[in-house]
Amino acid sequence: xxxxxxxxxxxxxAVLGLGGGFWFWKYPAxxxxxxxxxxxxxxxDLESKIAVAKARAERLDVLQAEKAALEQExxxxxxxxxxxxxxxxxxxxxxxxxxxxxxxxxxxxxxxxVSQQYFNEVPFNxxxxxxxxxxxxxxxxxxxxxxxxxARNLVLNAASSKDDPTTTVNVTVTLVAYTFxx
Numbered sequence: 001x002x003x004x005x006x007x008x009x010x011x012x013x014a015v016l017g018l019g020g021g022f023w024f025w026k027y028p029a030x031x032x033x034x035x036x037x038x039x040x041x042x043x044x045d046l047e048s049k050i051a052v053a054k055a056r057a058e059r060l061d062v063l064q065a066e067k068a069a070l071e072q073e074x075x076x077x078x079x080x081x082x083x084x085x086x087x088x089x090x091x092x093x094x095x096x097x098x099x100x101x102x103x104x105x106x107x108x109x110x111x112x113x114v115s116q117q118y119f120n121e122v123p124f125n126x127x128x129x130x131x132x133x134x135x136x137x138x139x140x141x142x143x144x145x146x147x148x149x150x151a152r153n154l155v156l157n158a159a160s161s162k163d164d165p166t167t168t169v170n171v172t173v174t175l176v177a178y179t180f181x182x
Contacts, residue, residue, distance in 0.1 A: 086179075087110065087122070089147075090122070090124070090147065090149075090177050091108070093142075093145060093146070093147060093149070094108065094124070094126070094142075094149075094175065095108075097138055097141050097142060097145070098128070098138060100141070101130070101134045101135075101137050101138040101141065102130070102134055103128050103129070103130040103134055103135070103138055104128065104129040104130065105126060105127070105128055106127045106128070106129065107125070107126065107127040108124055108125075108126050109124065109125045109126075110122070110123075110124050111123040111124065111125060111174070115181065116181070117181075118180075118181055119178050119179060119180055119181050120178070120179045120180075120181050121176050121177075121178060122176065122177040122178070122179060123152075123174050123175070123176045123177075124174065124175045124176075124177070125172070125173075125174055126171075126172070126173050126174070126175055127170070127171065127172050128170070128171040128172075128173070129159060129169070129170050129171070130168075130169060130171065131168050131169065132156075132168060132169055135156075135169065135171055139151050142175065147177055147178075148177065148178045149175055149176065149177050149178075150175070150176045150178075151173050151174070151175055151176070152173070152174040152175075152176055153172075153173060153174045154171065154172075154173045155171070155172040155173070156169050156170070156171055157169065157170045157171075157172075158170075
């Protein structure tokens with residue numbers, strides 16, 4: 001069977017078309033497919049980042065409120081635990097609370113500052129004359145006051161006061177104020 005020149009030309013065109021289609025499919029189309037897959041992966045990555053950003057944006061108001069509350073708490077803690085000694089203020093606190101609880105403060109002597117890892121201790125040796133209950137109220141007021149003040153080395157001695165029957169005890173105590181070491 002012999003093919004006419006027209007049929008040969010059609011067959012040649014068909015073979016060349018199939019060869020060209022195969023070549024296009026094998027090389028440029030596969031590269032385009034790889035680029036398309038790469039772009040799809042980038043798109044998926046960007047969509048996941050957008051989803052995370054949207055979730056964070058939704059929590060922004062909550063986080064800002066938490067931040068404001070924490071900043072307020074830090075200000076309050078800095079007031080209770082300042083970075084400086086503020087000895088005059090401490091003396092005012094001690095004398096005001098002693099007067100409020102009807103305590104006679106006979107000595108108040110500041111001692112050397114004791115440095116700890118995160119804070120400093122500012123001790124004061126104090127001698128008081130009072131009743132047991134007034135002493136308890138005084139120490140409770142200091143412990144719950146605006147500054148962190150603790151009591152150490154509490155020594156109680158019975159007082160013999162004929163002039164004032166409500167005075168029942170002489171007290172020697174070390175009161176310790178704390179400052180932040182920043």
